[in-house]
Amino acid sequence: MRRQLNAIKRAQFPWMLEVTKNAPQMAIIQLGRAFQNFFEKRARYPRFRRKGFDDRFTLTNEQFRVEGKRIRIPKLGWVRMRETLRFTGRIVSASVSRTYGQWYASITVDTEDAQLLPAENQDAVGVDFGVTHLATLSTGEKVAGPKALRTLLDRLRCLSRSLSRKVKGFVQS
Secondary structure (H helix, E strand, C coil): HHHHHHHHHHHHHHHHCCCCHHHHHHHHHHHHHHHHHHHCCCCCCCCCCCCCCEEHHHHHHHHHHEEEEEECCCCCCCEEECCCCCCCCEEEEEEEECCCEEEEEEEEEEHHHHHHHCCCCCCCCCCCCCCCCEEEEHHHHHHCCHHHHHHHHHHHHHHHHHHHCCCCCCCCC
16 A cells, blocks of 8 residues: 555645655554454444544654654654653654644653562552542541532532523623
């Protein structure tokens, strides 16, 4: 499929030359994986994504570079990152996605097992889920549950008050 796409993309899809070559290649690889999962009955039939909804693309190791708090994406240049990489190791890939108009890069790093932090306390504890407290531990510690009802009742009270003042069919400008 990649050969067929490369043969026709200059004539039929000239806009593909504006993006990095890795984006359509990884899309074809991911489509093949989706069909393989479908035929092995691990997933449903793959559906095409619409442009503008859940936009994302994947870059492999050779396609981008990370230096400090910035990442170099082909055809885009250097882009600022909010923080530096937390882990050290071999960078495998990066997935760049758009959520609510903001672009995010998720970088996959292959780390060594020795860098995993050991757990300090390995003791066992029993947990009892209850009504008055969310959980009671065998050590005697009681964990309070979230007070969702109280919070939602306050919100409901405010929304009900707002609704009672509204006039049906009246548009406020």
